[in-house]
């Protein structure tokens with residue numbers, strides 16, 4: 156039997172075979188181990204992990220499994236900055252802090268930071284959008300999409316979900332089309348010849364990698380050149396079964412260490428080790444934009460936020476929206492330490508309340524007189540300036556401050572309900588920055604910039620009234636609302652919404668208006684393409700799919716779809732009336748419907764529509 160004694164007491168010397176003396180099952184199997192596996196075994200014993208070998212039988216039994224055990228240990232060791240020994244040591248420390256109830260923000264006082272507050276459509280916004288588009292050819296985009304989406308409970312990958320079901324285009328298609336539209340628009344503004352291809356990185360995990368690649372390949376990368384896209388797969392990290400950071404074995408396979416995701420913070424170490432950052436620097440990149448898997452409104456906010464980064468010279472710019480107290484998004488907070496240090500950082504939603512209570516705010520995470528939390532809500536869209544980012548990563552190699560969140564069985568905090576692991580978040584990157592770093596945020600209206608799809612219908616229906624649902628239902632309806640409000644601001648008459656309830660969630664139903672990113676990348680584009688006295692009724696759906704489509708005194712009451720190639724200049728005018736598409740309720744438990752539909756709680760009955768297709772170059776005026 157392996158001893159439970161601490162490594163020091165085992166007298167592990169590392170010389171000869173003595174080091175394995177205290178772990179008989181391992182010692183008996185040493186002959187099977189390659190030299191590097193011997194080193195890994197020593198590392199494990201040194202770190203108090205002899206229990207991992209406790210059940211190993213004599214050589215000849217399960218040898219393949221023993222080899223694959225070491226393959227896994229090798230992977231775990233090489234994918235963590237500092238290796239597995241560091242992981243276990245960090246875990247021991249964080250678990251001890253957690254047991255002691257240590258507050259990670261000890262000594263810090265929170266206050267509301269200052270940042271840029273933008274108003275959609277005003278002169279400042281339009282001019283920032285222009286600066287942002289100009290800068291976009293120096294940008295690289297990074298999508299973190301390794302998460303399982305456990306809260307949503309959807310079986311596929313989240314980026315394959317339709318962003319809205321009027322066109323059915325999935326999130327990934329929308330993101331790629333938006334990046335390509337930025338690329339084109341930015342190149343047009345360049346004085347010299349510009350052939351830039353904006354790089355696009357997707358971080359996947361074992362849970363999402365194959366499906367993400369398959370989605371890209373089976374759709375010809377949605378029009379992006381495959382060489383523009385880099386997939387970086389994050390590895391999971393070892394689970395921990397107790398406060399001594401003993402690694403947990405997989406309950407279904409005793410030759411496997413149980414693993415769980417380490418969090419989106421892995422993206423920094425992966426980018427660093429990929430060599431892409433240096434490559435980007437040498438090709439005149441200045442900005443790295445990070446974003447998450449299901450925010451269908453995000454690209455409404457990118458141009459102006461990039462404009463803020465460029466004009467304010469922010470090293471780190473976090474996109475934010477007004478936050479409702481207790482909403483599951485972190486609060487951007489200025490923290491001032493008793494020793495005078497300050498930093499502007501995301502305080503995660505589960506930590507904001509205890510931090511506030513501990514620092515003289517008895518109500519904790521509460522709304523103020525604006526009916527919002529005074530702390531801007533972090534939507535985890537970060538814009539980092541590449542040069543300073545590389546310099547910082549040279550020091551840290553991308554390691555991000557970690558945390559552990561064990562669920563204890565009782566107040567003695569000695570055992571866990573289930574294994575835990577260390578985690579890290581990409582927005583914690585600024586924690587190691589020097590005080591001279593320029594860290595800020597850009598706040599925009601929620602309707603414009605933020606509508607994630609995270610919660611399953613049952614949980615969404617339980618969200619306190621007035622707080623956002625963050626569901627497939629609200630995510631889709633938010634797109635129609637945003638597009639309707641943008642068109643209104645551009646001068647069109649868009650009918651008011653009606654209120655309806657889908658999957659137990661009361662939402663505003665606006666006319667179903669969508670357009671391709673090439674049509675309305677920034678507000679100025681939209682304004683330049685909508686003229687006259689155009690109007691859209693509440694029951695209407697309007698799909699604008701093409702670059703040069705002008706809406707000129709159109710009156711729509713029904714469904715109109717306009718598709719045009721870039722070389723066709725189309726003017727859509729006149730009165731369109733048809734039976735259109737009606738909205739039908741779908742129960743989320745109705746398994747006769749596809750999961751993508753069930754989770755949003757509605758589908759369209761496509762009764763009648765007018766579809767106009769322009770496939771020839773030239774000018775086309777259509778009295779629709």
Ligand SMILES: O=c1ccn([C@@H]2O[C@H](COP(=O)(O)OP(=O)(O)O[C@H]3O[C@H](CO)[C@H](O)[C@H](O)[C@H]3O)[C@@H](O)[C@H]2O)c(=O)[nH]1
Pocket residue numbers: 299300301302303358360389416417418419446447448449483484485486501503504533534535580582607609
């Ligand atoms: O190991 C992981 C875990 C997650 N993700 C990705 O990270 C993103 C964010 O994951 P979640 O949606 O689960 O994140 P949370 O809702 O827990 O919270 C995050 O997103 C919120 C806004 O949507 C707030 O900004 C919050 O502060 C931030 O931590 C997703 O694209 C997900 O695919 C990974 O790539 N790897």
